[in-house]
Amino acid sequence: MKFFIDTANLEQICQAQALGILDGVTTNPSLMAKEGIKGKENIFKHYKAICDIVDGPVSAEVFATEFKGMTEEGEELYQIDPNKITIKLPCTQEGIKAVKYFSDKGYRTNCTLIFTVGQALLAAKAGATFCSPFVGRLDDIGEDGVSLIEEIVSTYRYYGFKTEVLAASIRHTNHILKCIQAGADVATCPLKSILGLIDHPLTTKGLEIFCKAAESMK
Ligand code: E4P
Secondary structure, eight states: OEEEEEOOOHHHHHHHHHHTOOOEEEOOHHHHHHTTOOSHHHHHHHHHHHHHHOSSOEEEEOOOOSHHHHHHHHHHHHHHOTTTEEEEEESSHHHHHHHHHHHHTTOOEEEEEEOSHHHHHHHHHTTOSEEEEBHHHHHHTTSOHHHHHHHHHHHHHHHTOOOEEEEBOOOSHHHHHHHHHHTOSEEEEOHHHHHHHHOOHHHHHHHHHHHHHHHHTO
16 A cells, blocks of 8 residues: 655655555645745746655646647646656547556556546556556545445455556545555645644553653653
């Protein structure tokens, strides 16, 4: 199970990287805009800064929505750091074509905005490195996001697809635990949800007791 951080915030990426458990980063246009980045040059500089912090894949999403624009933009993004940049493309007709185009070139891709098994199957057939089902957004509309992860994992295993299931739109720590049980290959999470895996009141209490005992022996 790999852990990606779902943010474009450099401080949070550094904090997660310092824990020593970070396997990659995902961003999207909303997360980039939240950092106040403006203009192509600054956007590219920001991706480069993220790539310099982490050891694993960094998903950079195209802004274009048609095939030609997606391929041109994806190519430029990939060149920022060909060892890390993963071109993030939406699961649309144009996006699936672009996933196939880049996978044929041997580039890493992340097919995003996945809400059904059918979409996930087509992303895998097009050769996506990752498919990103959005758990939280399905829960938001009264559906069960974790069940979708289970269904995609079992479909990929049945047909032997190599595409990794990247559980996205994680809203809280329990989502991560459920996605682990569902067999997701990766969970991309806000820092707070990752840190929630560490915290436990009995750990805090137990450490206080041990610290007191250690103090008494000085
Ligand atoms: C990840 O790749 C997605 O961009 C992200 O997880 C979306 O999360 P949200 O539904 O909280 O915006």
